[in-house]
Amino acid sequence: MLQRTVSGWAAHDSSGNITPYVFKRRENGANDVIIKIMYCGMCHTDLHYVRNEWGNTMYPVVPGHEITGVVIEAGSNVKKLKVGDRVGVGCLAASCLECEFCRGGEENYCEQIQFTYNGIFWDGSITYGGYSQILVADHRYVVVVPENLPMDAAAPLLCAGITVYSPMKEGKLMESSGKKIGIVGMGGLGHIAIKFGKVLGHHVTVISTSPSKEHEAKHRLGADAFILSTDPHQMQAGKRSLDFMLDTVSAEHSLGEILELLKVNGTLVLVGAPDKPLQLPSFPLIFGTYNPSLLSPFSD
Structure with a gap:
């Protein structure tokens, strides 16, 4: 050869x-x-x-x-x-x-x-x-x-682009505007997802553990809102407010509190790839009838 x-x-x-x-x-x-x-x-x-x-x-x-x-x-x-x-x-x-x-x-x-x-x-x-x-x-x-x-x-x-574009397309976010969507994490995947969400005409909320990212999310990338996930009051205020959410975080974390941000029958798509199993409490699923969708980072 x-x-x-x-x-x-x-x-x-x-x-x-x-x-x-x-x-x-x-x-x-x-x-x-x-x-x-x-x-x-x-x-x-x-x-x-x-x-x-x-x-x-x-x-x-x-x-x-x-x-x-x-x-x-x-x-x-x-x-x-x-x-x-x-x-x-x-x-x-x-x-x-x-x-x-x-x-x-x-x-x-x-x-x-x-x-x-x-x-x-x-x-x-x-x-x-x-x-x-x-x-x-x-x-x-x-x-x-x-x-x-x-x-x-x-x-x-x-990779990053198609990884967030694909679930948005599958979630029918191209078919109508005005949805309230959440982007969990603002790294390589998250910042592109924010841009796509805004171009498609949706209300975009960033959910992050880093308060320093709020200014960039809103003023540089155009996000409409920011929730600091370590602040219980902000998480409570955002409860059942989102139609669709992309979780881009690649570190170990719990999905319980994140799920509670979704409206009843809302959709959560996981596109990060943590190396350890994620925590998925049952009650947010039971009381929200959510539609969790687990996608590989190679979902293109």
């Missing part, structure tokens, strides 16, 4: 440190494109893998799955992409392409899914991510970046 030498950054153990690393990528195949990487977002998933917090890291690991760049070589079977195209790659590198999910455009649910890094490609090679000079990617998992979208701004949309 032909390979090419690439420079990048990798973690070699669970210390959390990444250092310069020279490794091998496969040569361009008939279905592949080679992408010169221009930008790569930093996703909290990168931290989970670097630190082996999910227990499945294959060291050395080169993180990064919010990748934008320019095609510098295209395989013989690639018809929709050409050299010079501005493109992006998210967290998926391969799937079976034959199951009901792959045929239905939902490759993320395929049981044979492989990721852009810390995965095993079809040829048996280990996948390495975007903290590197170039990426060799199957063209079926590459998207075109519109000319009017800056490449640096596009990169975070390829």
Whole structure:
């Protein structure tokens, strides 16, 4: 199997440190494109893998799955992409392409899914991510970046963006405006969710443990309201006020008090990925008839 030498950054153990690393990528195949990487977002998933917090890291690991760049070589079977195209790659590198999910455009649910890094490609090679000079990617998992979208701004949309966009779409937030939605946490996922919520015409409330984030939430990102989740009075005042809520927090926390912010028959979608089980008291569910929806951070 032909390979090419690439420079990048990798973690070699669970210390959390990444250092310069020279490794091998496969040569361009008939279905592949080679992408010169221009930008790569930093996703909290990168931290989970670097630190082996999910227990499945294959060291050395080169993180990064919010990748934008320019095609510098295209395989013989690639018809929709050409050299010079501005493109992006998210967290998926391969799937079976034959199951009901792959045929239905939902490759993320395929049981044979492989990721852009810390995965095993079809040829048996280990996948390495975007903290590197170039990426060799199957063209079926590459998207075109519109000319009017800056490449640096596009990169975070390829994981964080789609992770919050997908449940908003499934929750029918595109169909009508004026809903009261809550965003729990204001990190990489949360700040994008706030922007999407406002663009879609909804009333957005941020729920956070950090009082210092209130000014940024309201004055920089345009949130309509802010609830400090460690303040019992604010939580009580917000009880049963929200139609829809996205929980973006990746740390261990309880869902009980958060659920009580929802209206009866409201919807909570979990898009964070804590490494420990979350606390889910039964009474908020019983008395609110809520619709908890648990989604992977790879829900694109």
